[in-house]
Amino acid sequence: MWILIVLSRGLCGIWLLCGFCWPEKVWAEDNIARAWTTFRQEDGLAHNVVTAVTQTPDGAMWFSTFDGISRYDGRNWQTFSTQDGLPGNMVWDLVAEPNGVIWAAMSGGFVGDAKQAIARYANGKWKGLDTPEALFGRFGIRKFFVSSLNQ
Numbered sequence: 001m002w003i004l005i006v007l008s009r010g011l012c013g014i015w016l017l018c019g020f021c022w023p024e025k026v027w028a029e030d031n032i033a034r035a036w037t038t039f040r041q042e043d044g045l046a047h048n049v050v051t052a053v054t055q056t057p058d059g060a061m062w063f064s065t066f067d068g069i070s071r072y073d074g075r076n077w078q079t080f081s082t083q084d085g086l087p088g089n090m091v092w093d094l095v096a097e098p099n100g101v102i103w104a105a106m107s108g109g110f111v112g113d114a115k116q117a118i119a120r121y122a123n124g125k126w127k128g129l130d131t132p133e134a135l136f137g138r139f140g141i142r143k144f145f146v147s148s149l150n151q
Contacts (some may be wrong), residue, residue, distance in 0.1 A: 044077025046070045046089075054096040060100060061138030064091035069104060087116035 041048050047065035054062045063070045068081035068089045081089050090107035095104070102121035116128035 009141065010020065025146065039072070043109075044070065044072070044079065046079045046081070050130070051091060052093045053088040054102070056096045056100045059136060062094050064094045064104060064106075066090055080121075080126060085128065086119050087128035 008023060039045050043061060045065065047067035049066045050063050051066070052064040056062065058073075060073045063072070066085065066089070068079055069091055071078045071080070086104065087108065088106045091104050092107070093105040095103045100122075104121070105118055105125075106119065115131050117131040118129045119126050120129060121127075121137040128136050139140055
């Protein structure tokens with residue numbers, strides 16, 4: 001599945017390549033005509049501003065947004081927020097491990113006296129991780145850089 005994220009003034013959303021295209025058909029390498037489908041907040045996306053996209057081994061697409069994280073399995077949306085264990089809803093980046101574990105970087109929040117700007121999703125639950133002040137920065141953690149994945 002091809003994904004194009006459009007973030008511009010007045011036009012925000014996720015455009016997925018999947019059926020008939022406007023204004024013209026697009027032909028993929030498999031010679032099947034595809035089209036753009038737009039998903040927005042009304043469709044189940046947590047927010048119309050998407051900051052990162054990743055895919056897990058089960059084929060689900062994960063989207064970080066300005067108001068939480070959304071998971072799309074091709075049919076259904078599931079949205080995660082602070083009510084589901086995220087330290088904050090302003091999520092900047094997502095990384096998926098080969099085993100399906102998701103890491104999220106965010107503006108963060110507080111749990112007691114601890115700042116948390118990293119969250120880990122495993123076994124169906126989000127868990128915020130205490131983040132050292134030196135890493136937290138002014139806006140939390142904005143981006144993950146993956147140097148290698150051990151499999």
